[in-house]
Structure formats: structure tokens, C-alpha cells
Amino acid sequence: MKTRRYGIIDRQKRRMLIPFLLPALVLYGAITLYPGISTFYMSVMDWGGVGDPVFIGLDNFTRLVRDPTLIKAAGNTFFYVVVGGFILFPLAITFALATKSLRRGKLYRFLILAPIALSVTTAALLWKFAFNPNFGFVGDVFAALGLEALSSWEWLGEPSTALFIVVLASVWHGIGIWMLFFISAIERVPPELREAAILDGANAFQVFRHITFPLIWEMTRTLIILWIIQASQAFGFIIAMTNGGPLGATEVIGTYLYKQAFVQFEYGYAAAVAIVLSLVVVTLTVISRRIGRRGEGVEY
Amino acid sequence: MNTARARWAVAAGAALALGLTACAPPSTDPTPAPTAGGLSGTLEVVSYHPENTPLYDRLAELAEQFEAQHDGLTVEITFGGGPGMPPIMTRYLAGDAPDVNPTLGGQCPNGELIEGGLTYDLSDALKSDFGDGGTWEDAIHPAVRSQLDSWVDDSVCMAPESVTVIQFFYNKKIFAEHGLSVPETIDDLIETAAALKSAGQTPFAVTGTFAFYMQLYWDYLMLRHVGAEAYTHAIGGAQVTREPIPGERPLLADLPGVRDAARDLERLVSDGNILDGFRSTDFTAAQMSFFQGDAAMILMGSWLVSEMADAIPEDFEVGTFAFPVATGGAGDQATTIGGVQGLSVAADAKNPEAAIEWLKFIGQADVQATYASEFGAISGYKAAPAPEGFEAVVDMLADGEMQMMYFGLLGQSAEIQAAIHEPLTQLFFGQIGADEMVTQMSQRLDAANG
Amino acid sequence: MCGSTTTRRPAPTRVMSRLVLHLALAAYCLGSVGAFMWYLMTSLKTNTEFFSESPWALPADPQWGNYLDAWNSGIGGFFFNSLYVTVLSVTIGLFISLMASYALARIPFRGSQALLILFVVGMMLPAFGALIPLYLLLRDIGLLGTLNGLVVVYIAVQIPLNVFLLRGFMVSMPRELEEAAYVDGASPFRTFVSVIIPQSMPMVVSLAVLNTLNIWNEFVLALVLLPRSESYTVPIGLLGLAIQAEYSAQWVQLFAGLILTSIPMLVLFAIAQERIARGLTFGGMKG
Structure with missing residues (x-):
């Protein structure tokens, strides 16, 4: 009886299939998927943007494993994703917890969120100026704090520190929204659980470790995947802030891809790089999901 | 004067274009020669600079003068999108380039554009009358003229707007x-x-x-x-x-x-x-x-x-x-x-006659003189005066050699x-x-x- | 400046830890406040002052004209264009994604899984490939250079992420809710509108926030697909000012434009951040 009723409903619902799927499929197919698929086609071609592409098999791919700039860029991308993630997530969670428990929390939240209101490339351009040794204010701040060595350091001019500064600047710019997601997750943790734990004598860290964290873990996993997808394709902020320099220290796959396609007109090669980037994203995503499953995801 | 400098190549926050075979390869048919007679229709001219800037306003003013000289012609100015001009490059590759474009980096457009036959060959036009008793080519400083040739074939890829040294x-x-x-x-x-x-x-x-x-x-x-x-x-x-x-x-x-x-x-x-x-x-x-x-x-x-x-x-x-x-x-x-800040015409320009006339118009002595006095531009044309402080440079252009920027x-x-x-x-x-x-x-x- | 201690009477260790937290947050916030103050002060200087005086020096004679210059570059119009594009593409995009997600999550059919993978693949594809085909497509359907053309494109690029997350959310919805509606005689479409959409709201709000931020800041597609200044969005307007800054040393106007364009977003944050925070989720349904 029950199954039959489902059968009728399902049949009714199936009539909705086409009208429900069609708008998304048409738009997605024409505007996202089709250009994406032609990227695969391009990757086996030698094409400079005009004229007929020439089939060259896997030459673009064998070229990229021998391309020292790309290999360096891949390492930098990994650094950006991993170091950025390790700064972003703990900080965002800390901000979420701290602003929730403190008075004036909303003011803090507003100020942490505020940088997102600045457009990405312009914010990057202005950070470049802030770090300028002659006209920026970062050196002045260190000097005022009495940190002479730091005030004369060329943060963006030294290959050893430039990438780290770019990571910090982009985390500064975007962290607010990640904090908001964690606030909402923490709000959903039933207060009774925390109170019970506190009555049992748990300290704040223990409450977080054993109550809050397991309950927000599921959402954290999704956010980590979002971060990986977003960070591994990052380029706008970096192009505007350092353009990949000094000496390639901040070149990531995204910026390299942009330069190959748009400055060098090496479309075929750029397509191959784009595909490798997609593979990297997929791999990182899968790995992070695996790791995530080992964690203690608790439904609530 | 700061137009089209080599920075385009590494520009901040420009766009990325990954070309695709799926779009029709632009036609490489020989471009029909411009016919004589009155100009009409629309001419699309690219400005390197955004609206409400002095150099954009200069173009707009010139466009008005040009329209006044050619009844029935409308000049449209399009902002190129800054460094690298991603919208313009996309339009080139899509086979829909604007008629007149500034060249970047003080030299002919990217080799691919010339190789693909996407720039109009100006060599015949340069032999045409310039309105001062001589040909267009004669009006240009020799050191500048030599930089107008394409890198990859016999064509002439641009006409000078100004020169930088x-x-x-x-x-x-x-x-x-x-x-x-x-x-x-x-x-x-x-x-x-x-x-x-x-x-x-x-x-x-x-x-x-x-x-x-x-x-x-x-x-x-x-x-x-x-x-x-x-x-x-x-x-x-x-x-x-x-x-x-x-x-x-x-x-x-x-x-x-x-x-x-x-x-x-x-x-x-x-x-x-x-x-x-x-x-x-x-x-x-x-x-x-x-x-x-x-x-x-x-x-x-x-x-x-x-x-x-x-x-x-x-x-x-x-x-x-x-x-x-x-x-x-x-x-x-x-x-x-040094380099030549040039203007090139797209091979599939919708209005090549008007485009060529525009390039000549830009080279006229009075237009160049105003450019020199108001913006300090060094002219590639013999008739234009040198801006203050650059007299020696202009003498050098008249009889010397100029080596292309960045080799x-x-x-x-x-x-x-x-x-x-x-x-x-x-x-x-x-x-x-x-x-x-x-x-x-x-x-x-x-x-x-x- | 951005905090004070609590008035309750907690244990001494808690007072200490709260104090530390306040200090840490205040230090971090000081960074944001300092950055904005820097923008604000610079926006009132002359270009010569900007380069010759200390970054902390007050403007000798506040140059309100910088704001006029920035405004005259058309920022007001760009702002409404951005608003139009963002509101339309986020709402339509979410509605279309909701429909597709419903079909994928709640209607069993052969190929459902394959179709889902097809959608998810789009998330991983770099957007680099799209410009030339998109340009041709929009030109051929007559939408090139129009805000509506950009809306269509923005809707499409948000679909993969939206479908991926919405479908996951809907799969975890209890079947009983939907069933109750059918028992009451509702049509599938009605059920979708009156049951599925309200139930999906937490995820919809989350995605709306993400989509809005992406679209509000997007400028590569906008730059290529909107050739005329009447239809520029805010990021393109700022690009124009940034070009002026780099190539004509007109930095102060850029700072003024930046302040102007960030005000509406800041007001939105101030008003709506708590509501947004309450509505967000990326977890399962039962949260």
C-alpha cells in the first residue's frame, strides 16, 4: 500500500523532471560546461589564439612537468592553500567563539567583517602600498613599536616573506564571512550540552574540544572543501598585489595560467595547465574529505 | 603619453582569456582595399584610458572634430579595459575587433595578431596623399617609420600617434x-x-x-x-x-x-x-x-x-x-x-576607410601640435613641434636611429x-x-x- | 576602543581570559580600523601630500573634491548597475538551482547520479575558458553589452556550487514533510514551493551570501561583456580609478572611490550581520 502510494507520487514528480532540470541544464551547459569541455580539447592543441589549432597530442602535458616555473607555482599554490587554511580556520573559529562570549562582540564582528566591503583587487593594490618601504604605513607601525629590524624589512620584496604576506592580506580581506559561518554553526550547538559539561567541571577548552567542535565538524568539512576550491584557483588578489614576484616567490598556478593565456597567448598550454589545476583541486578535495571522515562527525 | 606602455604585459588585475577552438577562427581573407569617397556609418575607436580622464576627453574632442569634417559619420569611443586590454583582445580573437586600437608596449601588436592576419596592412595607405603635398609616409620621421613594420611579414601594422624615448x-x-x-x-x-x-x-x-x-x-x-x-x-x-x-x-x-x-x-x-x-x-x-x-x-x-x-x-x-x-x-x-605609441586598424574592421582617415587625421600637424603642448607628447611626424625639453630627442628622430624598447x-x-x-x-x-x-x-x- | 569588560562577576581566571581575548580582538580590530582610517585620511589629501607627508599626517586642507571626482567617474550609476545585476542573478540563480536540486535529490530517476556529477564537475573547471565563447554567444543572442546578458552569465556560473550544496541539504530532509503535503492533495510544484523551499532556507541564505560576494566583486566577465560605461558595474568603475592611480598618479581619487563604494556594503553588514549569521548553515538538515 505504502509503496504504491510512493509510486504514484514518484510518477507525478517525474513529470516535473524536465521543467525542473531544464533551466539549470541549459544555462549551465551553454555557459559553464561547454567552454570547460573545450578546455580539454584545447589542451592537446598548439594554438596561439588565431588561425587553426594544430593537434600535438600530449606535448603540452609533457612540457608542463618540465616547466620549472609551473612546478614552483604548484608549490606556492600548495603553500597558499595549506598555510592560508591553517591561519584562516583556527582564527575564524576563535573569532566566532570569542565574539559570541564577549560583550561588544557585535562591534568586533562588524570590524572583522568590514574588509570584505573593499573590492578584491583594489584592496590588494592598497596593501601593496601599505607595505611600500617609502610611502606605506607598515614600516612606521613597526618603528613605532620599536621593532627596527622589522620596520626596515622589505616584506613584499623578499622572496622569503612575500608569499606569507600575500596569504595574510587575503585572509584579512575575507575572514569575516568564514567567521559568520562558524558563528551560525556554534549558535546551533544546544546550550544544555555545554552547560552540562561546565557543571561536570570542564574548562572552556575542554568544552570546545569535546562538545562544540564535534558538532561543528560537519560544516567545517564543507567549508574546508570550499576553501580548497577557492584558494587553489586564487589569482586576482595576487596579480594585483605582487604579480607573482619577487622572483616568482608568489607565482601560483592561477597567476601563471593567467599569464600563459593572456600575456603569452599560449592557449593550448594554458588549457593543459588549467586541467592540471582542476585535477589538483579534485585531489585535494578528495583527500580532505577522506581525512574529514576519520574525524568524529556527529549529527545533531 | 602614458598610453600603452609595456606594463600591459604584467598588468594588475586584468582578465584572462583562454581561447577556444569552438569559436570560428577569424577570417584570414585578404581585406578589401578602402574605396574613395565620403565616409559614413560608425567608426569604433578604442581609448586606453577610462572615461572622465584627460586623454579620454581628448579623444572625444577629436571625435567631434572628425565627425564635423565627415558628415554622416559617427565616431564611438570604447574604453579598452586598461592594462592588456582584455575586452579588446577577446574581441580580436572572437573576430569582432573594434576598428581602431592603440598598440601596446611601444611596438607592433602581439605577433600572433599580425601572424593571424588580424591587423590591417597599412602599406598601401602609407603611400597615399597626406594632404601636405607629399605622401603619408613622407610626413613621418624616418626613425619612426622603420618601427611601423610588422615583425613577421611585409605588412605595416600601425601608424604613429606619438613616440616615447x-x-x-x-x-x-x-x-x-x-x-x-x-x-x-x-x-x-x-x-x-x-x-x-x-x-x-x-x-x-x-x-x-x-x-x-x-x-x-x-x-x-x-x-x-x-x-x-x-x-x-x-x-x-x-x-x-x-x-x-x-x-x-x-x-x-x-x-x-x-x-x-x-x-x-x-x-x-x-x-x-x-x-x-x-x-x-x-x-x-x-x-x-x-x-x-x-x-x-x-x-x-x-x-x-x-x-x-x-x-x-x-x-x-x-x-x-x-x-x-x-x-x-x-x-x-x-x-x-624608444618606442612608437601607435594606432592599428583591425583586419576585419567594419569601417576601414574611416579608420585609415582617422589615423591620418591624428597625424595632422595641428592635432599633433596640441598633443605636444597639452600632454607633452613627442610626435612621430616631421611637421609637429617638439614639446618643451625634448628638442634634442626630436632632432635625433629626424636623422638618428631608434632601437625598439626591450629589444x-x-x-x-x-x-x-x-x-x-x-x-x-x-x-x-x-x-x-x-x-x-x-x-x-x-x-x-x-x-x-x- | 572596540571593547569593554563584562559587568557580570565571574571567577578571576575568567576575568583574565576575557581580558586577554578583548586585548587580542581589539588589536586585530585596530588593524581594520587603522586601514580604514588610512583610506579615509588619504582620500582627503592631495596627491602630492599623499607621497610627501607621513601616512598619519592629517590632510592640510581636506580635499572633498576628491569625492566629487570619484563620483563623477560615474560611481553612482555603477552602483545601481551592480545592485541590479547582483539581486537578479542571485535570486533567479538560487531559484533555478533549487528546482534542479529538488529534481536531483527527491525524484528518483535513471541517470540522476551522473547528472549530479556533471554539475559538480563545473565547480572544478577553471573559469578561464569561458570568455571567447561567451562573448560570441551573447553577441549572437543580442545580449552583449547589456546588464541582462551579464545576469544570465552570472546565474550560470553560480549553478554548480548551489546545486552541489542544495542537493546535499535536500537529501537529508525527512520524507514525511513532503509526504504530508501530498496527502493534503498538493501538486508536486506546490509542494516544492510550500515545503521544500522553506525547509531549505538556511542553506539558501548561506548561498545567497556567498553568491552575492562573488558577483559583487566579479570583474573579469563584466569587463569583457560590458563594453559601454552606461552598464559598468562597481568593480569596473574602480578599475578605471585604479588605472588613473597607477598611470596618472591620482591615488587619492581611488581612495575616495573605494570609500564611497564600500559604504553600502558596510551599512548592510551593520544592519544584517546578525540575521545572516543566524541563517547560515553548511551542515545537515537537522541543524
């Missing part, structure tokens, strides 16, 4: 204060720098974030010590000479004079000769440091003064001098490095660019010495050229 700018007050005169040889320059430094004044402002501008120093030293042809040949580019260079491509390290050039560079840029913090100083900030008196000299294009007009202190006195000569150097001592490196592959730029940057940053730089450049050029 690379030279030293110096702070007259600082020079006077220390009793210094304009250096004539490279040794003089190094001594001048030493004198300034010992008096506590930083000699040079340099941007360390843009390798092409650091390359200007190296290019000049190679030009003076080695010579344009041998250097170009070693880079692997026939683009600049426009014809194959006879003989086998030499190794950079084997060129006579290359080590003198490298050692001079090391002496020029080391020992605190360059402004502190230059590694992370972009071109705007470097230029500003010069105008603030933080550095006494800057090697820069002739656009410098008009570009910075808004931020130059009122009492600043700027002087210029040509890059000094290498005493006994094997290269070219009188040649200047054509803009049009080369990323590998070849890196082969020059990375060792060069390392020398500027003090990480390697002169000999090591030459060795690395030579090896990497050889590898990149296969």
Missing part, C-alpha cells in the same frame, strides 16, 4: 647642490653616483617589481658595449631586425663586450646606489621617490613628466640626459631606445623573458654577481631557444 631624468637642484654636471660616459655616471652617495644622497630610483624596467639598464649597456644586432641575435629574436641575421646564433656569454656591460651594471646598481626598498617598489612609487628628491636620477620613458604632473612638487626642476656612452665600447653609442622581448616566450629577467633581477637584488648573471642568462637563453 628612454632616457635619464635628473633632479637639477640636487646636481647643482653637489656641483655635479651631466655625465657623458658610463664611467662619469658611476662617478656621479659615487659622489652623490658619499654626500648622503641616493643616486637612482628603480622599480624592482617590474623586470622590464630593470631591463632598460641592461639593454642600454648591451647596446653601448655589444651592439644591437649581436645582442638581438643572442636573444634569438629576429623580430627587431625584421630579417634573418646571418650566421649561427651566438651564445650571449661569448659576445665581445658582454662582461663589460655586466660589470658596469653591477657597479651601477650595487653598494646602495639604488633607493632602499626598491625591491617592492612599483613604478609609480619609484617615480614618486624621484620627484620627492629621495633619489637624484631615474631611467624612464619620456612620458614621465606628463604622467606624474598631478604629483610633482611645484618647485621641482627636472633635467634629462641621454644614456651615457661606453668609452671604447663595441656597440652603438648614439642610438636611443623585442615583449613578444618573446615566457622562457626567453625569464632567461633575461631572472638573472638580471638577482643581480639587482644583490644575490649574484656580474659573471654569474652572464653565465645564467647565456645558458637559459640557449635552453629556451632549443
Whole structure:
């Protein structure tokens, strides 16, 4: 009886299939998927943007494993994703917890969120100026704090520190929204659980470790995947802030891809790089999901 | 004046275009020759600069004048999108380019565009009457005319709008204060720098974030010590000479004079000769440091003064001098490095007749004279007056030689660019010495050229 | 400046830890406040002052004209264009994604899984490939250079992420809710509108926030697909000012434009951040 009723409903619902799927499929197919698929086609071609592409098999791919700039860029991308993630997530969670428990929390939240209101490339351009040794204010701040060595350091001019500064600047710019997601997750943790734990004598860290964290873990996993997808394709902020320099220290796959396609007109090669980037994203995503499953995801 | 500088190649936040076969390859049919007669329809002209800027307004004003001369013609101005002009490049590749486009980097458009037949060949038009009793070609300075030819075939890819030359700018007050005169040889320059430094004044402002501008120093030293042809040949580019260079491509390290050039560079840029913090100083900030008196000299294009007009202190006195000569150097001592800010017509332009007329109109003496007086532009045309302070440059254009900016490196592959730029940057940053730089450049050029 | 201690009477260790937290947050916030103050002060200087004086020096004579210059570059119009594009593409995009997600999550059919993978693949594809085909497509359907053309494109690029997350959310919805509606005689479409959409709201709000930020800042597609200044969005307007800054040393106008364009977003944050925070989720349904 029950199954039959489902059968009728399902049949009714199936009539909705086409009208429900069609708008998304048409738009997605024409505007996202089709250009994406032609990227695969391009990757086996030698094409400079005009004229007929020439089939060259896997030459673009064998070229990229021998391309020292790309290999360096891949390492930098990994650094950006991993170091950025390790700064972003703990900080965002800390901000979420701290602003929730403190008075004036909303003011803090507003100020942490505020940088997102600045457009990405312009914010990057202005950070470049802030770090300028002659006209920026970062050196002045260190000097005022009495940190002479730091005030004369060329943060963006030294290959050893430039990438780290770019990571910090982009985390500064975007962290607010990640904090908001964690606030909402923490709000959903039933207060009774925390109170019970506190009555049992748990300290704040223990409450977080054993109550809050397991309950927000599921959402954290999704956010980590979002971060990986977003960070591994990052380029706008970096192009505007350092353009990949000094000496390639901040070149990531995204910026390299942009330069190959748009400055060098090496479309075929750029397509191959784009595909490798997609593979990297997929791999990182899968790995992070695996790791995530080992964690203690608790439904609530 | 600051239009279309080489920065496009590495521009901040420009777009990315990954071409696709799926779009129809643009037609490579021979373009029909423009027919005589009245102009009509619409002419689309690209402005490098956004609306509400003086250079955009200049174009708009010229468009009105042009429309008044040609009843029935409408001129539309399109903002190119800044560095790299991604919207325009996309339209080229999509086969829908605007009629008239500024060229970038002081040279013909990207080789791919010419190779693909996407720029209109102006060689016939250049033979046409210019309205001053001679042909269009005759009206152009010879040193400028030679830069209008395509890199890859016999076509003419652009007509001049203005010319930029690379030279030293110096702070007259600082020079006077220390009793210094304009250096004539490279040794003089190094001594001048030493004198300034010992008096506590930083000699040079340099941007360390843009390798092409650091390359200007190296290019000049190679030009003076080695010579344009041998250097170009070693880079692997026939683009600049426009014809194959006879003989086998030499190794950079084997060129006579290359080590003198490298050692001079090391002496020029080391020992605190360059402004502190230059590694992370972009071109705007470097230029500003010069105008603030933080550095006494800057090697820069002739656009410098008009570009910075808004931020130059009122009492600043700027002087210029040509890059000094290498005493006994094997290269070219009188040649200047420079570029032509040109206008090209798209091969599939919707209104090629009007486009060509527009290019001629831009070259008219009165238009060029206004450009010179209001924006400090150096004209590529013989009839136009020299802007104040650039008289010597114009004399040089009339009878001298001009060497293409960056020795054509803009049009080369990323590998070849890196082969020059990375060792060069390392020398500027003090990480390697002169000999090591030459060795690395030579090896990497050889590898990149296969 | 951005905090004070609590008025409750907690244990001494808690007072200490709260104090530390306040200090840490205040230090971090000081960074944001300092950055904005810097923007604000610079926006009131002359270009010569900007380069010659200390970054902390007050403007000698506040240059309100910088704001006029920035405004005259058309920022007001750009702002409304951005608003139009963002509101339309986020709402339509979410509605279309909701429909597709419903079909994928709640209607069993052969190929459902394959179709889902097809959608998810789009998330991983770099957007680099799209410009030329998109340009041609929009030109051929007559939408090139129009805000509506950009809306269509923005809707499409948000679909993969939206479908991926919405479908996951809907799969975890209890079947009983939907069933109750059918028992009451509702049509599938009605059920979708009156049951599925309200139940999906937490995820919809999350995605709306993400989509809005992406679209509000997007400029590569906008630059290529909107050739005329009447239809520029805010990022393109700022690009124009940034070009002026780099090539004509007109930095102060850029700072003024930046302040102007950030005000509406800041007001939105101030008003709506708590509501947004309450509505967000990326977890399962039962949260």
C-alpha cells in the first residue's frame, strides 16, 4: 500500500523532471560546461589564439612537468592553500567563539567583517602600498613599536616573506564571512550540552574540544572543501598585489595560467595547465574529505 | 603619453582569456582595399584610458572634430579595459575587433595578431596623399617609420600617434647642490653616483617589481658595449631586425663586450646606489621617490613628466640626459631606445576607410601640435613641434636611429623573458654577481631557444 | 576602543581570559580600523601630500573634491548597475538551482547520479575558458553589452556550487514533510514551493551570501561583456580609478572611490550581520 502510494507520487514528480532540470541544464551547459569541455580539447592543441589549432597530442602535458616555473607555482599554490587554511580556520573559529562570549562582540564582528566591503583587487593594490618601504604605513607601525629590524624589512620584496604576506592580506580581506559561518554553526550547538559539561567541571577548552567542535565538524568539512576550491584557483588578489614576484616567490598556478593565456597567448598550454589545476583541486578535495571522515562527525 | 606602455604585459588585475577552438577562427581573407569617397556609418575607436580622464576627453574632442569634417559619420569611443586590454583582445580573437586600437608596449601588436592576419596592412595607405603635398609616409620621421613594420611579414601594422624615448631624468637642484654636471660616459655616471652617495644622497630610483624596467639598464649597456644586432641575435629574436641575421646564433656569454656591460651594471646598481626598498617598489612609487628628491636620477620613458604632473612638487626642476656612452665600447653609442605609441586598424574592421582617415587625421600637424603642448607628447611626424625639453630627442628622430624598447622581448616566450629577467633581477637584488648573471642568462637563453 | 569588560562577576581566571581575548580582538580590530582610517585620511589629501607627508599626517586642507571626482567617474550609476545585476542573478540563480536540486535529490530517476556529477564537475573547471565563447554567444543572442546578458552569465556560473550544496541539504530532509503535503492533495510544484523551499532556507541564505560576494566583486566577465560605461558595474568603475592611480598618479581619487563604494556594503553588514549569521548553515538538515 505504502509503496504504491510512493509510486504514484514518484510518477507525478517525474513529470516535473524536465521543467525542473531544464533551466539549470541549459544555462549551465551553454555557459559553464561547454567552454570547460573545450578546455580539454584545447589542451592537446598548439594554438596561439588565431588561425587553426594544430593537434600535438600530449606535448603540452609533457612540457608542463618540465616547466620549472609551473612546478614552483604548484608549490606556492600548495603553500597558499595549506598555510592560508591553517591561519584562516583556527582564527575564524576563535573569532566566532570569542565574539559570541564577549560583550561588544557585535562591534568586533562588524570590524572583522568590514574588509570584505573593499573590492578584491583594489584592496590588494592598497596593501601593496601599505607595505611600500617609502610611502606605506607598515614600516612606521613597526618603528613605532620599536621593532627596527622589522620596520626596515622589505616584506613584499623578499622572496622569503612575500608569499606569507600575500596569504595574510587575503585572509584579512575575507575572514569575516568564514567567521559568520562558524558563528551560525556554534549558535546551533544546544546550550544544555555545554552547560552540562561546565557543571561536570570542564574548562572552556575542554568544552570546545569535546562538545562544540564535534558538532561543528560537519560544516567545517564543507567549508574546508570550499576553501580548497577557492584558494587553489586564487589569482586576482595576487596579480594585483605582487604579480607573482619577487622572483616568482608568489607565482601560483592561477597567476601563471593567467599569464600563459593572456600575456603569452599560449592557449593550448594554458588549457593543459588549467586541467592540471582542476585535477589538483579534485585531489585535494578528495583527500580532505577522506581525512574529514576519520574525524568524529556527529549529527545533531 | 602614458598610453600603452609595456606594463600591459604584467598588468594588475586584468582578465584572462583562454581561447577556444569552438569559436570560428577569424577570417584570414585578404581585406578589401578602402574605396574613395565620403565616409559614413560608425567608426569604433578604442581609448586606453577610462572615461572622465584627460586623454579620454581628448579623444572625444577629436571625435567631434572628425565627425564635423565627415558628415554622416559617427565616431564611438570604447574604453579598452586598461592594462592588456582584455575586452579588446577577446574581441580580436572572437573576430569582432573594434576598428581602431592603440598598440601596446611601444611596438607592433602581439605577433600572433599580425601572424593571424588580424591587423590591417597599412602599406598601401602609407603611400597615399597626406594632404601636405607629399605622401603619408613622407610626413613621418624616418626613425619612426622603420618601427611601423610588422615583425613577421611585409605588412605595416600601425601608424604613429606619438613616440616615447628612454632616457635619464635628473633632479637639477640636487646636481647643482653637489656641483655635479651631466655625465657623458658610463664611467662619469658611476662617478656621479659615487659622489652623490658619499654626500648622503641616493643616486637612482628603480622599480624592482617590474623586470622590464630593470631591463632598460641592461639593454642600454648591451647596446653601448655589444651592439644591437649581436645582442638581438643572442636573444634569438629576429623580430627587431625584421630579417634573418646571418650566421649561427651566438651564445650571449661569448659576445665581445658582454662582461663589460655586466660589470658596469653591477657597479651601477650595487653598494646602495639604488633607493632602499626598491625591491617592492612599483613604478609609480619609484617615480614618486624621484620627484620627492629621495633619489637624484631615474631611467624612464619620456612620458614621465606628463604622467606624474598631478604629483610633482611645484618647485621641482627636472633635467634629462641621454644614456651615457661606453668609452671604447663595441656597440652603438648614439642610438636611443624608444618606442612608437601607435594606432592599428583591425583586419576585419567594419569601417576601414574611416579608420585609415582617422589615423591620418591624428597625424595632422595641428592635432599633433596640441598633443605636444597639452600632454607633452613627442610626435612621430616631421611637421609637429617638439614639446618643451625634448628638442634634442626630436632632432635625433629626424636623422638618428631608434632601437625598439626591450629589444623585442615583449613578444618573446615566457622562457626567453625569464632567461633575461631572472638573472638580471638577482643581480639587482644583490644575490649574484656580474659573471654569474652572464653565465645564467647565456645558458637559459640557449635552453629556451632549443 | 572596540571593547569593554563584562559587568557580570565571574571567577578571576575568567576575568583574565576575557581580558586577554578583548586585548587580542581589539588589536586585530585596530588593524581594520587603522586601514580604514588610512583610506579615509588619504582620500582627503592631495596627491602630492599623499607621497610627501607621513601616512598619519592629517590632510592640510581636506580635499572633498576628491569625492566629487570619484563620483563623477560615474560611481553612482555603477552602483545601481551592480545592485541590479547582483539581486537578479542571485535570486533567479538560487531559484533555478533549487528546482534542479529538488529534481536531483527527491525524484528518483535513471541517470540522476551522473547528472549530479556533471554539475559538480563545473565547480572544478577553471573559469578561464569561458570568455571567447561567451562573448560570441551573447553577441549572437543580442545580449552583449547589456546588464541582462551579464545576469544570465552570472546565474550560470553560480549553478554548480548551489546545486552541489542544495542537493546535499535536500537529501537529508525527512520524507514525511513532503509526504504530508501530498496527502493534503498538493501538486508536486506546490509542494516544492510550500515545503521544500522553506525547509531549505538556511542553506539558501548561506548561498545567497556567498553568491552575492562573488558577483559583487566579479570583474573579469563584466569587463569583457560590458563594453559601454552606461552598464559598468562597481568593480569596473574602480578599475578605471585604479588605472588613473597607477598611470596618472591620482591615488587619492581611488581612495575616495573605494570609500564611497564600500559604504553600502558596510551599512548592510551593520544592519544584517546578525540575521545572516543566524541563517547560515553548511551542515545537515537537522541543524
